[in-house]
Amino acid sequence: MKQYDVILVLGSQPDYRTWKFPSHTYKSLDRAIELLNQGVAPYIALSGDHALKYDNTGIVQPFKECDLEEEYVLSQGVAPKYILKEGESRDTLAQFYYLKNLVFIPHNIKKVLMVTVPFRVERIEFLFHKVFGPDYTVNFETVDYTEDEIYRSEAFTLEKQAAWLKDMPDGDDAWLKDKFYDAPIYQFWKARDIERLQTETDDRKKYLI
Numbered sequence: 001m002k003q004y005d006v007i008l009v010l011g012s013q014p015d016y017r018t019w020k021f022p023s024h025t026y027k028s029l030d031r032a033i034e035l036l037n038q039g040v041a042p043y044i045a046l047s048g049d050h051a052l053k054y055d056n057t058g059i060v061q062p063f064k065e066c067d068l069e070e071e072y073v074l075s076q077g078v079a080p081k082y083i084l085k086e087g088e089s090r091d092t093l094a095q096f097y098y099l100k101n102l103v104f105i106p107h108n109i110k111k112v113l114m115v116t117v118p119f120r121v122e123r124i125e126f127l128f129h130k131v132f133g134p135d136y137t138v139n140f141e142t143v144d145y146t147e148d149e150i151y152r153s154e155a156f157t158l159e160k161q162a163a164w165l166k167d168m169p170d171g172d173d174a175w176l177k178d179k180f181y182d183a184p185i186y187q188f189w190k191a192r193d194i195e196r197l198q199t200e201t202d203d204r205k206k207y208l209i
Contacts, residue, residue: 004041004139005109006084007032010095010116010124011048011065019062021069024145028115029069031143033076041113045084046070047099052090052181056193092124093161094180096131097173104136112138117145123158133171160185 009032012025032044048065066085073083086102089095103109116124121140128138164185168175180186 002040003111004113005111006043006045006104006113007035007041008045008047008099008112008114009069010092011046011069013051013053014061014065014068016054016059016061022145022149024117024143024149025069026072027143028117029072030076031141032115033073033078035113035115035141036078036082043082043084043107044073044078045099045103046073047086047089047095049087049090052186052189053193055090056190057197090181093127093131093176096127097176097180100132100173110136112136113141114138115141115143118142119145119150119154123154123161126158126162130165130168130170131173131176135171160188
């Protein structure tokens with residue numbers, strides 16, 4: 001089986017009513033644990049503080065996503081020495097920025113196997129190569145999901161992020177420094193989140209998830 005430096009599972013926005021992740025996040029963690037136990041990589045990397053959308057809509061998440069992921073992984077028998085994490089990020093782009101600088105560079109990680117859902121792969125792969133550049137490689141293993149868990153704005157988000165990042169050379173993560181979370185694109189997301197929340201108050205979960 002192919003060897004990697006790390007198996008990566010990104011944090012996902014939990015349901016604010018239960019503070020549980022979507023089912024595909026737990027499936028991703030389970031698969032990552034299986035791969036770790038098979039010797040595919042020496043570490044599992046976990047990522048995420050909380051969703052920026054919660055900041056924009058006034059919801060306070062009582063934990064970091066990476067900590068809740070770690071708690072689950074530990075409960076499945078994984079020793080702490082096999083777990084790496086970053087807990088600074090509030091969106092996918094920031095996840096890769098902080099993973100690169102706080103986790104991957106210090107641990108000399110270059111070859112990544114990411115476990116995720118199929119509908120996220122296109123945007124994740126674009127952002128990965130944008131932030132990490134040609135010295136890093138990523139492969140994907142996907143897990144099942146339910147229809148109601150699909151992130152329906154993935155294509156729109158990718159379009160907006162690609163337009164914003166078009167002048168950033170691949171791998172030049174310094175270009176992003178000091179742009180979290182007040183660059184114009186973040187102001188756009190904030191205005192959009194507030195507008196959508198105001199028009200969907202009768203079905204808040206539909207909007208937030």
